[in-house]
Structure formats: structure tokens, C-alpha cells
Amino acid sequence: MQILPVIAYSKDELISLFKKLHQNPELGFEEFETAELVKQKLSEYGVDEITSELGKTGVVAVINGKQRGTRQIGLRADMDALPIEETTKLNYASKNPGKMHACGHDGHTTMLLGAAKHLCETRNFKGKVVLIFQPAEEGLGGARLMLREGLFEKFPCSEIYGIHNSPNGKHSEISICKGKAMAGASFFDITINARGSHAAMPHQSIDPIIICSNLIDQMQAIVSRNTPPLESVVLSITQIHSGSAYNVIPEEARLCGTIRYFSEEVFTLVEERIKAICKGLETAYHVQVIPDLRNTFDVLHNDADLSDCYMDAAEEIVGKDNIIRTANPATGSEDFADMLQHVRGAYCRIGHNGTQPLHSPNFMLDPEIIPVGASVLARLVEKQLPTN
Numbered sequence: 227m228q229i230l231p232v233i234a235y236s237k238d239e240l241i242s243l244f245k246k247l248h249q250n251p252e253l254g255f256e257e258f259e260t261a262e263l264v265k266q267k268l269s270e271y272g273v274d275e276i277t278s279e280l281g282k283t284g285v286v287a288v289i290n291g292k293q294r295g296t297r298q299i300g301l302r303a304d305m306d307a308l309p310i311e312e313t314t315k316l317n318y319a320s321k322n323p324g325k326m327h328a329c330g331h332d333g334h335t336t337m338l339l340g341a342a343k344h345l346c347e348t349r350n351f352k353g354k355v356v357l358i359f360q361p362a363e364e365g366l367g368g369a370r371l372m373l374r375e376g377l378f379e380k381f382p383c384s385e386i387y388g389i390h391n392s393p394n395g396k397h398s399e400i401s402i403c404k405g406k407a408m409a410g411a412s413f414f415d416i417t418i419n420a421r422g423s424h425a426a427m428p429h430q431s432i433d434p435i436i437i438c439s440n441l442i443d444q445m446q447a448i449v450s451r452n453t454p455p456l457e458s459v460v461l462s463i464t465q466i467h468s469g470s471a472y473n474v475i476p477e478e479a480r481l482c483g484t485i486r487y488f489s490e491e492v493f494t495l496v497e498e499r500i501k502a503i504c505k506g507l508e509t510a511y512h513v514q515v516i517p518d519l520r521n522t523f524d525v526l527h528n529d530a531d532l533s534d535c536y537m538d539a540a541e542e543i544v545g546k547d548n549i550i551r552t553a554n555p556a557t558g559s560e561d562f563a564d565m566l567q568h569v570r571g572a573y574c575r576i577g578h579n580g581t582q583p584l585h586s587p588n589f590m591l592d593p594e595i596i597p598v599g600a601s602v603l604a605r606l607v608e609k610q611l612p613t614n
Contacts (some may be wrong), residue, residue, distance in 0.1 A: 227543070227544060227545070227598065228542060228543050228544075228545075228601070229543070229597045229598065229601050230344050230538070230543075230600075230601045230604055230605065231379060232343060232344040232347050232348065233340050233341075233343070233597050233600045233601050234597060234599075236340060236343055237596075237597050238555070240336055240339070240340045240596050240597060240600065241336075241438065241558055241596060242594045243263075243267065243336050243339065244332055244333055244336040244591075244593050244596055245318035245593070246263070246318075247260060247263070247327065247330045247332035247335060247336065248316075248318055248319075248320065248327050248591075249318050249319070249320060249321050250320075250321060250322060251307030251308075251320050251322055251325040251326055251327045251332070252305075252306065252307055252323060252325065253306060253307055253308075253309060253323065253364075254306040254361055254362030254363070254364055254365075254366035254368060255282045255283055255306075255361055255362045255368070256283070256306075257283040257305045257306055257361050257362075257449045260283075260305050260335070261278060261284070261285050261305070261359070261361075262281045264285050264305070264335065264339065264359050265278060265285055265480075267339050267342075267343075267589075268285070268287045268339070268342060271339075271342050271343045271347075271574055272346045272347075273287040273288065273289050273342065273346060273357070274287075274288050274289055274290045275287060275288040277380070277381075280372055280375055280376075280377065280380075281360065281361055281362070281368055281369075281371040281372035281375060281377075282361060282362075282371065282560070283305075283361040283362075283417055284358070284359060284360055284361050284368065284371075284372050284412065285288070285357075285359040285361075286356065286357065286358055286377070286380075286381055287342065287356075287357040288354055288355070288356055288357070288358070288381065289342065289345050289349070289354065289355045289357070289586070290354055291350070291351035291352050291353050291354065291355075291611060291613070292304060292349040292350065292352075292613065293348050293351075293352035293353075293613050294352070294353070295319055295352040295353030295354070295611060296353065297352075297353040297354075297357070297384040297385075297610075297611060298353055298354040298356055298381070298382060298383050298384055298394070299353070299354075299355050299356070299383065299384065299385055299386070299387070299606075299607050299610050299611055300355075300356045300358055300381070300383035300385065300386035300387065300565075300569065300571070301338055301341060301355060301356070301357055301386070301387055301388075301603050301606075301607070302338075302356065302357070302358040302359075302360055302386060302387070302388045302562060302565065303331070303334040303335045303337065303338035303360065303388070303389075304331045304334055304335070304360050304361075304363035304368070304562075305329070305331055305335050305357055305360065305361055305363075305556075306331055306358055306361055306362050306363055306364055306366075306368065306490065307320075307325050307326055307327045307332075307462055308325070308326055308327075308328045308329060308330065308364055308585060309324055309325060309327075310325070310326040310328045310585070310587050311323065311324050311326065311587055312326040312587055313587040314587075314588055314589070314590055315339070315428060316590065324417070326587065326589075327591075328584065328585050328586060328587065328589045329364065329584050329585060329589070329607060330390070330391040330393075330584070330589075330591040331363065332591070333378070333391055333591045333593070333596055333599070334390065334391070334599075335359060335594070336600075337403050337596055337599035337600045337603060338357060338359065338595050338600070338602025338603065339600075340355075340596060340597060340599075340601075340602045340603075340604075341603035341604040341607070342357055344601075344604040345604055345607060348391070348433055350608055350613060351607050351611035351612070351613060352611050352612065352613045353611040355611075356381045356383055356608050358372070358377070358381075358386075358565075360372060360561075362489060363560070363561050365413065365523075365563075367522070367561065368561060369561040369562065369563075369564040369565055370561070370564050372514055373564060373565070373568065377565075378568050378569060381568075383569045383571075384569075385529075385532055385569065385570060385571050385602070385610065386565055386566070386569045386570075386571035387536060387561075387571050387572055387573070387574075387606060388565075388573040388574075389561040389570075389573070389574055389575070389576060389602070390560070390573065390574075390575050390576070390604065391575070391576055391577075391578055391591055391595065391599075392575040392576060392577045392578070393577075393578060393579075393580040393582065393583060393584060393589065393590075393591070394579075394580050394581065394582075394583065395575075395577030395578065396438050396548070396577045397577060397578055397579050397592070397594070398544045398548055398576065398578070398593065398595060398598045399544070399548045399549075399550065399576070399577035400529060400537065400540040400544055400548060400574055400575070400577075400602065401549075401550035401551075401553040401574060401575050402533045402537055402550070402551060402553055402572060402573075402574040402575070403526060403533075403538060403552070403553040403554060403555050403556070404528050404529075404533045404551075404552070405528060405530065406488045406525055406526070406527060406532045406555055406561050407526050407527065407528045407553075407555055407556065407573060408523075408555065408556050408557075408558055408559055408563065408573070409458070409460070409486035409487055409488055409523075409525060409526075409527035409557045409558065409559050410486070410487050410488070410490075410493065410523055410524050410525040410526075410553070410559065410563070411484050411485065411486050411487075411520070411522050411523040411559040412428040412484065412485045412487075412493065412497070412519050412520060412521050412522060412551065413482070413483075413484050413519075413520050413522045414482065414483055414484070414485065414500070414517065414519045414520070415440065415480060415482050415517075415518045416480065416481050416482075416500075416504060416515065416516065416517045416518070417478065417479075417480045417483075417514075417515075417516045417518075418434040418437050418441070418478060418479045418480070418507075418513060418514070418515050418516075419434075419477065419513060419514035419515075419516070420432040420433065420434035420437060420476075420477060420478065420479070420511070420513040420514075421477060421513075422474060422475050422476050422477035423474075423475045423518060424473065424474065424475070425472070425473045425474055425475050426473070428475055431475040432511055432512065432513055433475050434468060434476060434477065434478055434479035434513070435468050435475070435476070435479055436481040437479065437507055437511050437513060437515070438466060438468065438481055440507065441481065441503065441504070441507060441515070442463055442481065443490055444503045445461060445463065445500060445503065446461070446463075446600070448461060448496055448499045448500070449461050449496075452495060452496070452499050453492055453495060453496065454492070455490070457487075457489055458487070458488050458555070458557065459485065459486065459487050459492055459493075459496060460484075460485070460486040460487075460488075460557050461483070461484075461485050461496065462483050463481055463482070463483040464482060464483045465480075465481060465482035465483065466479070466480075466481050466482075467479070467480045467481075467482075468480065484522075485497075485519075486557045486558075486559060487525070488525055488555065490525075497519055500517055500519065501517055501519075504516070504517045505558055511587075522559070522561075523559035523560065523561050523563055523564070524561075524563040524564055524566075524567055525563060526560055526562065526566060526573060527562035527563070527566055527571040528560075528566075528571075528573060529566075529570040529571060529572055532570060532571055532572045533551070533572045533574075534551070534576055535572075535606070535609065535610060536572045536606060537549050537551050537574070538600060538609065539605045539606040539608075539609045539610075540574065540602045540605075540606075542605055542609075543598060543601045543602050543605055544598060544602070553575070558584075560573065569597075574602075576595055576598065576599050576602070577595075578591065578592035578594070578595045579592045580592060591598075
């Protein structure tokens with residue numbers, strides 16, 4: 227392992243910073259204290275420019291290399307937490323009830339700050355680095371808001387890179403999937419407006435729960451009977467809401483969930499089938515069935531050449547035996563994909579020890595990977611913006 231010197235001697239500071247972020251998690255678009263801490267550290271490190279409140283709570287900073295150049299490399303980290311009650315019993319567990327860094331964004335933010343410290347002290351590159359601390363990655367559209375507010379018009383980037391922790395894997399193993407690397411996602415809410423009644427007189431009702439059950443059965447058959455078998459699609463119904471009493475058949479039922487996909491054509495097929503099924507149930511039961519489907523994440527495409535550049539830099543830090551250049555695609559989603567719609571780049575994963583998955587109330591990010599991730603990001607800049 228070849229941790230960069232500035233980052234190596236800053237390890238204790240970085241881990242302390244990570245623990246502070248972990249203790250004070252903030253949900254999407256509420257990362258006010260997180261953003262202030264990020265700005266404070268960036269100022270201490272000596273960045274050349276800081277812009278705040280881009281995307282409401284986002285922070286963007288610029289570091290100039292020791293030589294001027296026309297190219298700018300973007301490095302992005304997410305900052306938001308999840309609405310989860312932490313149960314890890316860590317001595318630095320969340321102090322904010324019902325909020326937890328269960329996806330490791332506190333670690334990603336700290337990695338990017340570690341890279342910033344190294345790049346500010348050494349400036350061994352030609353051009354500029356744009357550091358993007360993004361809010362609201364967890365399905366709230368933080369990347370899209372930053373883009374709408376002119377992220378790449380104000381801070382043009384030639385290339386952009388991101389990193390995500392991968393629990394329950396090999397410590398410090400860096401992996402990447404070229405091309406379609408992570409699924410696109412659509413969130414949906416389907417509302418059934420029917421007719422309620424006394425539970426003892428169900429013949430006077432049009433029972434939305436029965437219709438909801440029928441709808442679930444038909445939706446679950448879409449993937450197995452309508453989509454091509456070689457196409458990867460995941461349709462998950464994750465919420466059902468209806469009723470408020472034991473003796474009342476309710477007037478309304480609502481179900482919610484997500485569709486994950488790698489092909490826009492296949493997603494369109496699934497979307498059309500859901501709408502057709504809802505229309506059919508409306509006719510069959512003489513009710514309203516209202517589908518609301520919302521694209522939330524684009525498919526994440528990693529540029530093949532830049533993926534290799536990323537892994538070349540990572541290999542110098544973790545060694546060849548800890549590099550996977552042909553990882554499988556993941557059905558999870560990530561709104562860094564939206565940035566990759568505008569600027570080519572790549573997104574990798576860094577493995578760490580643990581026994582719990584992401585988004586678990588018992589999830590623990592191993593802080594030992596923070597100097598590793600920070601070194602990979604910093605070395606990537608130096609290799610992509612060489613001074614000679």
C-alpha cells in the first residue's frame with residue numbers, strides 16, 4: 227500500500243473528521259452543518275476558490291496546479307445521510323435521532339477532503355481540480371439541482387470521477403465496471419380511489435385492497451412475461467398504504483416502489499405495461515387507478531478509457547492484486563450518473579471490512595479505507611494532469 231505522504235501524516239485528522247461527520251448526519255438538502263465543516267477544512271487547506279449553496283447545500287472548490295493548463299478534472303463526493311435510526315453502538319454513533327450515515331457518504335466526503343489537502347500542499351499537476359461536494363444523493367435529485375443551477379457552466383470539467391465504499395468485501399480492493407455500470411431507476415406511486423364501507427357489509431364497497439392485491443400480482447408478472455429474458459430489470463413494490471380501522475373497508479389504497487433497468491427501451495416497455503394494467507383495473511372495477519412514475523436516476527455509464535486511467539492510478543496506491551477492471555454491473559443506482567450525462571468520467575468502488583450491507587442500521591464504514599480512497603483520488607489527478 228502506497229498512501230501518499232501528505233495523506234499518511236493526516237490520517238488521524240481525517241479519521242477524526244470522519245467520526246465528527248458520522249455523529250452529525252443530515253438528510254438531503256439539509257446538510258448545512260456538513261457544508262460549513264467542508265468549507266472550513268477547504269479554507270484551512272488553501273483552495274483557491276470556494277462556492278457554496280450550489281444545489282442549496284452543495285459546495286464546490288477549485289485548486290490550481292503549479293502549472294496553468296486548459297484541462298480541469300472534477301472529483302465528486304456525496305454528503306447526505308439516510309432517515310434510519312442507527313443501532314451500531316459505535317462510540318461515535320449518530321447523535322441525531324432517526325438519521326444515520328448508513329451509506330458511507332461521510333467517508334466519501336472525508337476522502338475528497340483528504341485528496342484536497344494533498345493537492346493543495348503539493349499542486350503537482352497542470353490545470354485545475356474542481357471539488358464537488360454534492361447534497362441529496364439518496365433519491366432527492368441533488369446532482370440534477372446542481373446541474374440546473376449551472377454546475378458545469380460555472381465549473382467546466384474535462385473529466386469527472388466519483389468513488390463509493392463497498393462493504394463486506396476485500397479491504398482496499400478497487401473495482402470498476404466499464405460501460406453500463408449501475409442501473410437507472412424510476413420511483414412510482416400508484417393510487418387506487420375506490421368506495422369504502424362497513425367491514426360487515428363488503429358488498430356495499432369497491433374494495434381497494436382487493437384491487438391493490440390484483441395490481442401487485444399483475445405487476446410482478448411484467449418482468450417474467452413481458453421483458454426479454456436477457457435484459458436485467460428489477461421491479462420492487464416496497465410500500466402498501468391503506469386503511470385505518472379494523473371494521474372499515476377503506477376508500478383508498480396506495481402502493482409504491484422502484485424499477486431498476488439498464489435499457490431505456492425496456493424501461494419504456496415496463497412503464498407502458500404498468501399504465502396499461504392500471505387502465506384495465508379501472509375499467510374492470512369502475513374505480514380510479516392513478517400511476518405516477520418518476521425517473522429518479524439515469525443509467526450510470528463509465529467511459530472505458532477513463533475507467534482504465536482510474537484503475538492505473540489506483541494500482542499505484544493499492545497494487546495490481548487489489549484491482550478489478552471488469553466488475554459486474556450493479557442494480558443499485560447513483561445520481562452521479564446525471565453528471566456523467568454531461569461530462570465523461572468514471573465511478574469506482576473501494577472494498578472494506580464489515581458484516582452489514584449499505585442502508586442497514588448496523589452498517590459500519592471501516593475508516594481505514596479513508597486514506598486509501600483519498601490517495602487514489604489525488605493520484606488520479608496527478609496522472610491525468612501531468613506537469614511534463
